[in-house]
Amino acid sequence: MASAPSAQLLEPLDVPPWTRTPGAPILTHPYGLPSSFESHVVRRAARQWPMPGAASSLTPLADLHGTLTPNGLVYERHHGGVPDIDPDAHRLAVHGLVTEPKLFTMDDLLRLPSESRIHFMECSGNTASEWKGPSGLPLQLTHGLLSCCEWTGVRLSTLLEAVGGSTPAAPGASPRWILAEGADAAAMTRSLPLDAILDRALVVYAQNGERLRPENGYPLRLIVPGYEGNTYVKWLRRLKVVDGPLETREETSKYTGLLPDGRARQFAFEMDAKSVITRPSPGQRLTRHGYYPVVGLAWSGRGTIRGVEVSTDGGINWQSARLEAPVRDRALTRFTFDWTWQGGPATLLSRATDSTGYVQPTREALVAARGLNSYYHYNGIQSWRVGADGSVANA
Amino acid sequence: MASAPSAQLLEPLDVPPWTRTPGAPILTHPYGLPSSFESHVVRRAARQWPMPGAASSLTPLADLHGTLTPNGLVYERHHGGVPDIDPDAHRLAVHGLVTEPKLFTMDDLLRLPSESRIHFMECSGNTASEWKGPSGLPLQLTHGLLSCCEWTGVRLSTLLEAVGGSTPAAPGASPRWILAEGADAAAMTRSLPLDAILDRALVVYAQNGERLRPENGYPLRLIVPGYEGNTYVKWLRRLKVVDGPLETREETSKYTGLLPDGRARQFAFEMDAKSVITRPSPGQRLTRHGYYPVVGLAWSGRGTIRGVEVSTDGGINWQSARLEAPVRDRALTRFTFDWTWQGGPATLLSRATDSTGYVQPTREALVAARGLNSYYHYNGIQSWRVGADGSVANA
Amino acid sequence: TPAVTTQTVAMPSTIAGIGTPLDASAIAAWDIDIAPDGRGLPPGSGDVQTGARVFAQKCAACHGAQGEGLIGDPLVGGSGTLRSTAPKRTVGSYWPYATTLFDYIRRAMPYNAPQSLSADEVYAVSAWILNRNGIVPDDARLDAHSLAAVRMPNRDGFVPDPRPGTL
Amino acid sequence: TPAVTTQTVAMPSTIAGIGTPLDASAIAAWDIDIAPDGRGLPPGSGDVQTGARVFAQKCAACHGAQGEGLIGDPLVGGSGTLRSTAPKRTVGSYWPYATTLFDYIRRAMPYNAPQSLSADEVYAVSAWILNRNGIVPDDARLDAHSLAAVRMPNRDGFVPDPRPGTL
């Protein structure tokens, strides 16, 4: 959005140097890489992490298009660094309250019936920067703990079937949970309600067509579509059916939402509907008056996106944006709103509604309900300020 | 498919070194890369090319999962090497028989309404190795001129609208064609029938969420879903509406199919329905008797895949495979057939039927219709031989 | 033309044969989770004094000499702050179960050498952290029984997710 | 709740303002396509003799001294082979239009320096290739008019795609 009008640059048209000389041969990169002109499109950290193995990096959403995130740009969140796992030595144990506990090699898992699904993944800490008001940060740092991929693997229910199913619970016993554990140096663990996720969760070995990347769980990862990203346990080595949550560190010390009365919400798994305008967004600049598409992303952990409205006057008037088909379950959905910039200041907002009828709330409503210290699950309407000079800011 | 049974390897389970030591920090790769254990999953060339800028490399289909091809593994076909184009200096001219000829910068194109669609792309030279019978080659080299991506860009019809549309044709005049030209050192050109592609073709700037890769046309490429890959003109600099095909070198000397009578089919754009088993495939090995999923890909340039049948006895008996949902228009579709390997020799075949009712033919039928020298558009049923030792061969 | 069979998953009964049966002894080294009622706690024990030595040696570099936090989280303090505008969530002020402390230290700490402590060391360092937070007395010695019996100050501080239906 | 508006493309009329109008002179350097009837051929001319010199200097290294092919395609020969089991497709035996030859050489050859030849050189080297294939006489000089008038031996050798409906 920032180059000079074309007319100044190249008229009459020249034959450029890259037409006059042969380019690079095939297999210059047997595994390809982006153009050097795209070197600014990389993951970034929001701050200097004191311990960079227990840290996160974010997806450059403002530079992405469509609905998928290339594997090289999928956000990172690690608690003990990225292990370099030999897939031939990796094992998945499925045990606990099951009929026949088993150990699976990667080859075993590849022999089980698989499926592929496109789903977003969002850290529940995403956009926590905005709880106390506009942070001034650009989109990558406010909303970049968000990615969307095609995941391929084995349904959790299939795996359970391969171990003969859960053992029958005593009448009146509490519903089963399942503990997922990673093989990383944090041996990451989360407890999940088994019945709620059995048909939806996948144990995946591939992402966007190829095997998982190391920083995204190679060789094996759990995904729980719609749930907070921390439950997508990476480097998965163990699934244990249990009779209640294990109250692990990640589900007590972290990933709980402190309320003003000092109590905290626990097991708040699902990601509520949310949306954000990706173009124009902070750091970009409008260069001429006239038509601009206002483009963004919307998603919900509870189903599909039913609609997105956009306001260009700070929330006084709202109009429907176009949603790009297909609108997928628990996946990023692109919206576009046709806008004519007259050259004055403007405040751009987007508001998503999902298939359950839930409407993305304002920051004020979230703060009224949860106070200022609940950190996780911030999904407030985001506003970008367009200046009369075409600059865009998170202000 | 080749490791030793897990029981020999790791029982009782040890805590592996990667759990006992912290892993790599975030942003070890700001733009991520596959695990070193996946270093065999790369593009490869089928032969030594005398001029490696006028050559092709192929997608490692046997190692892929789901329906998408990661950008780093999308097949390459170049005729003048891969240019390194500065997107700020790149222009698209749309001219010829249009009301208002125009030049577009990349910024201009990003302001036009966009859409994203998942489509396969296949070189019509794909699988030409099998015209004369089983080549002995592995899947990557027989079928690897095939990839499938989410493409984002501007519909051809939108671009034409931005130049005021085609000028009206005289009554009785022949239908319009459009010439697409690249900015590479081959200044690649193809003529395409305008009405047939107007609503389907996209001028794309992004692929799988990010900007196109240099070897796939950065910064701009035409895609014509369902048509042979050569028409997906890369490094697109010019679209010219014309009154008939230009009879360029690529549509006369190449991409024409020589028949036994010495005549040749021209403008055979559409890719017929085709399928192939990706697992097990040559070079892999079955290691135990029992259940194996027979997994593959099916696609058609004329619509969706309606069904895939699999035979394990060389074509005597056929049974329906499961298709994985969603089955997308002109996109790769995964199929799975549940097979129990008894340990004897077997011959595995797959046969696709598309939404037009077209059934993938045998090699014999293709040869009977077109002889042995038409080279392009080979879509015969492929067979893989499984030996009693579990080896798999293209024989 | 063939029949159309589009389904997301159909289960061949033969998958029952995939995977290797696993007995409890084979998985012992991995089976380290601990339930909030103490199930899974190993034999062994440790006291506050020993814990102080372990902590000084293996934890203080990252968490501070008194557990006040450095490049690792603060582990001590924050009592009474949860309702304030600057709440301080620590093991002492926030964590509902002592079993979580044992489990997490055993699996993930010290950060630079996870799963390197003996059960006795984990009991001891847990005892020291709880003592610094005023939860167990100076002469406490923790084992499977006594650690499971510790009642954490914020034990009743958690409520279920009220969504959907309310913000 | 908002109205549902799911459509693939809706066209704001304002897109008419996007892009810079382009006149024919501005695009001249790119507008190099040539129609099979000769439209687009530039002024200039070249004869077989001159073409032989250009070819020897700028083409033979890749296509062979006689155009027989090396690391570049053979450009000569193959006449009468199209019906055989070993057909040889060249400019002479296969290409339906001489305009294609001019267009392709001008845009893409020599491979190592595309778009470096003058129009006269392209006419000349085209004349030489056609002459070696027995299509134009030794004393031929080609220009926009005479090149467009060349009738290639395989001019009627192409048929439309009969698919779908037949293999």
Ligand code: HEC
């Ligand atoms: C090399 C640095 C380092 C050392 C040594 C270390 N820690 Fe930690 N500790 C960390 C980091 C970093 C975290 C946060 C990890 C994350 O982000 O998940 C942490 C987290 C913790 C937590 C969880 C805190 C919370 O509020 O969730 C506890 C408890 C803990 N450490 C105890 C210990 C003990 C006990 C030792 C010694 C036996 C120890 N640590 C040694 C760096 C260290």
Ligand code: HEC
């Ligand atoms: C450095 C090597 C090189 C040089 C020099 C070269 N060519 Fe080529 N030529 C090639 C290659 C390689 C191809 C095939 C390109 C492709 O794959 O698309 C080719 C293709 C051709 C073709 C198309 C052949 C066909 O059957 O489709 C013609 C005609 C041609 N060259 C003419 C020329 C002329 C005339 C010159 C000199 C003015 C020349 N070439 C110089 C390498 C060269």
Ligand SMILES: [Ca+2]
């Ligand atoms: Ca291996």
Ligand SMILES: [Ca+2]
């Ligand atoms: Ca998270």
Ligand SMILES: [Ca+2]
């Ligand atoms: Ca730039």
Ligand SMILES: [Ca+2]
């Ligand atoms: Ca092709």
Ligand SMILES: [Ca+2]
């Ligand atoms: Ca246990």
Ligand SMILES: [Ca+2]
């Ligand atoms: Ca012209």
Ligand SMILES: [Co+2]
């Ligand atoms: Co950019």
Ligand SMILES: [Co+2]
């Ligand atoms: Co592999």
